[in-house]
Amino acid sequence: MSTPGPALVVHGGAGHVARDRMEPGGAERVREGLRAALARGLALLEAGAPALDAVCEAVAELEARPEFNAGRGAVLARDGSVQLSASVMRGADRAAGAVAHVCDLLHPVRAARAVLADGRAVLLVGEAASALGRAAGVPPASPDELIIPRRRADLERALRDGGAELDLDADHGTVGAVACDARGRLAAATSTGGLTGQLPGRVGDSPLIGAGTWADDGSVAVSATGTGEVFIRAAFAHQVDALLRHAGLDLASACDRALEEVTRLGGRGGCVAVTPAGDIALPFTTRGMYRGWARAGEARHVALFAGDPG
């Protein structure tokens, strides 16, 4: 099979926010963030860097931007704390790293990558995850650096309204990226602040390999976003792999079928996916999914809502 050249797909979360409910300038800032994430990942891919570098740096770009629910700008748990999660997976050897319930890092995706590099564990939670990240050079961040005023207001509203654990109307959530590099290697990365008003200690699908994140060079790389509990119960990201590999579906059909299962279980969301052949998919069952995609030698695209031309 010929190598189709690099491809990168990023997302900034699926959700129901209507175009006319975004704050002034918000849509353009989201587009800027998606473009910046694409640019950063593509620069690496075009320089011959492995897919894992590209997805980590694309996600780190989104984590640093307050428009997205990850890193700085993450939503707040019921107790007002930030609880960050992230995971990465490398398709070549299915090495993986993940962190959950992290309160003091700007870039949980880099801590997840440090867990992968360390190799002793796949998933670390809490202070141990932060400590391993810090030891690998991931800078600590205070709550003041992570929390933006809008998220405090979001939490107050959610608590007033009786909690919004599974309410995608409030926010787009979660960022992620998948890439196929110049050598046909795949990687996926996902990072999230969870859900506004969530139970402290809740872990959604984002840091869970096989649920929110998956990569196998023999099949597909996937990063998901949506009602996390349902994506876990659907084993979503691995299910896309299974449908491709064992059920003979093409990428678009495999993603659609896996999302139908999410719908059947009462959830909504979307994903980004790429195969070693360079096929990409970006389906979602919500009103919108912030997304950007680029393939070698083609124009870069970003889009926010269903039907956006990109």
Added chain:
Amino acid sequence: MSTPGPALVVHGGAGHVARDRMEPGGAERVREGLRAALARGLALLEAGAPALDAVCEAVAELEARPEFNAGRGAVLARDGSVQLSASVMRGADRAAGAVAHVCDLLHPVRAARAVLADGRAVLLVGEAASALGRAAGVPPASPDELIIPRRRADLERALRDGGAELDLDADHGTVGAVACDARGRLAAATSTGGLTGQLPGRVGDSPLIGAGTWADDGSVAVSATGTGEVFIRAAFAHQVDALLRHAGLDLASACDRALEEVTRLGGRGGCVAVTPAGDIALPFTTRGMYRGWARAGEARHVALFAGDPG
């Protein structure tokens, strides 16, 4: 399809411990524990209780017994703490609950079930998991109630030997159960203390839906045990489902194929599995797997090592 009547399979972990290295009376105490777990689960199934009740109570029986690495008798993390994890899944609606990094409950499987019943989250970590468990009536336990002297000695030896994160020679780990009830409904439950000398904050496959635990009435219930990181990277329990459902394999072949993938990724272990037709499987790639199984109208069996008649 006719309903084949209840079936229950339990495990007390896969490992490499040689028969002649067990402590005096140890093998008989393990057999007693497996028999007690079978008896407790079967009594429920024969009284018409749902599969979820049977697997939770069978696992709770093993958690209470110091011979097994779960609940009382769990191994110790590098810092000398107990860090318990458990998960449960109900095949009828794929509802699931899980807890990780719990330090103060004798029965994490009951906390996992409480998370399932609560419905707001699938996975809770740390104090939030304990708190939800306690609120649901799961009694707290002190370190003195959970830690047995032998585990302190195990930790000292592991630290002296330079850590034993992925050393199955030291211990059989993890307990679990799968059941098919009188109405053909499935459930799975898994509980563990992790690995002797593990990084504090490490979460293995046991509390992760799709890795260590899976149940879907349309396919299979699975509880796994082994080198947890590899089972996560193999999406092991969901992979058994995928191979059954999409690749057309029978249960034994699906389990074997999924375990081959674990071997290829550098891991070892085993699983117990049951289908709605009442087929069961108990394969392992280690020297032994503590295991027990019973089907309606048949004798109950327990076995410890490869080749044991049961």
